[in-house]
Amino acid sequence: MTGPQTPPLWDLPKAKRAAGRPAAARKGQQRPAERDPIARIVVDVPLAHLDRTFDYQVPAQLDEAAVPGCRVRVRFAGQLVDGFLLERAATTGHTGRLAFLERVVSSEPVLGPSLASLARTVAERYGGTLIDVLRLAIPPRHAKAEAEPAGPPAPAPPVPATTGWGRYQRGTAFLDALRGQRQAHAVWQALPGEDWPSRLAEAAATVASGGRGAVLVVPDQRDLVRLHAACARLAGEGAVVALSADVGPAERYRRWLAVARGLSRIVVGTRAAMFAPVADPGLFVVWDDGDDLHVDPHMPYPQVRDVLTLRAHAERASLVVAGYARTAEAQLLVESGWAHAVIASWDELRRAAPRVTPVGEDFDVARDEAARAARLPAVAFEAARQALSAGAPVLVQVPRRGYVPALACARCRTPAHCRRCAGPLALSGGAGRPPSCRWCGAPDGGFRCVACGSTRLRAMVVGSQRTAEELGRAFPGVPVRTSGAREVLATVPGKPALVVCTPGAEPVAEGGYGAALLLDGWALLGRQDLRAAEETLRRWLAAAALVRPSAAGGRVVVGAEAGLTPVQALVRWDPAWHAERELAERAGLAFPPAVRMASVEGTPGAVAALLEELVLPDSGELLGPVPVGRADEEGRTERERMLIRVPRSDGRALATALATAQAQRVARKEADPVRIQLDPLEII
Structure with a gap:
């Protein structure tokens, strides 16, 4: 007969399990560390009312491993959670008994003092929490990459030649300031046709040659590849680190550690690189700051330009806001005197810019039937034909992707909607296919207009696929390439071809494009958006900058009325003038960036409850509420949005008030969440 079996440890009662552990592991018998036994921890708990540090005791056996900035595990509200150790202290203000650290996940100090200070500043600016910002700033840990031995720091690169900056007023003086560490x-x-990656690489290498660091942030992967190659040519591969999500979690963490350990001085990357912990930073750069990819879609929705401005101010570093266009926010930096404009003279601009020709919406179509089939005005068709005959590619920018993304009644122009869900009808293929709903996907072969009863449809907007099909018929024998959401081309050869793309997906052509056709400008300018004009000009300039100079036959044809302000700015190639007008108009209307504005979105009851508790500064002004999204069957709005506006001087007070009100709601465990965003891109 066998004796009684000992049950597994996890089947024993809690008291017996504790008795079965080694004596040193029992919490009641742990000894605190002799030196600075208090650890101040930021717990990874996404609750606004817990946005502070909590004190824990450091056990003696973890004294050496628990270094400031490391990752730890602690017991919080009965659960084991992750956290960051901010600092060690000798005393605590807590009057009760303190729990011990459970364990140190890694002794790697990933949260340095400067990064912790920046994260707190960003959280306060946007009304968020510290842990929300730290999730964006510090990538997830990869143990294998962390255990790899660190190599030696990259040597400082030589001072590069900076003759390219001599084309710009104040360009040489700016590089001299970087060289002198001022x-x-x-x-x-940037001028049209400018090799902007080389210019930014020269600035970064100049700073790195003096032993300081540089962080350069671009919108997308294509720009990152170009900028990384330019920096590597000047500073060497080992001195440059590219940070982006495309490299995978292990490689991304490996590169991030190289920056945090001071092995690389130059960091290039996409949005998350704005938090790169480069040692002794001397330069921060954001390229094309108006691109919406520079706004993080996660709480608290920080914007790259604003974060780098905060870093430059706190760390006494230089900042460059660069691009072909200029945003109203960048213009505000210039008008306030905080930044200087670095622009080229009019003579340099005339030598570099292509010739721009606007054509209105009611243009005369060329008599050629091919031009009529391609919906091109005579001047655009002739510009494309001349560029192709000269052996150059032609860029065609179309605002919408797809085939025919919007349909309307051919008789009365009433938008066509699905009979099942009231969604917009569209054509997703060639002739012979019935229209289908963009929301539910249901085909609708028996369309009948609800306004006039007509059964005929017309295209409201023609997409990139349909445009490519029409251009292929208009220019037989010429290759037609598309660049858009499914496949974005980085480069195209300098041979005759038609390159049809959506805004932001323009590939770089070898030797430049012979012509650019910017079609359907009304579709961009007619959007109900505060930034519609600014965004349209930015997209036009990005495409037109890829065209050869007018002396080499470069032509740009824009499909919009010549009298419109964005069109005039494109014709004159004067985005600074447009930004100055834009900022003045927004200041007169009390719109950002002349003021700070917050968006509060949620169910009507949740928004109303938050506003009742919100303690606004005296200058606060409420706008709304307005419905967001579709209403239910009874006409009730499921979600609504309220806008809150204050002067810029009260922006911090507004962020604090919103964070306090949100923390109170979370503490009461309110069921309906409220989305708070400061300085939103879309307010209309």
């Missing part, structure tokens, strides 16, 4: 802020307007 703080300088610039809003750089």
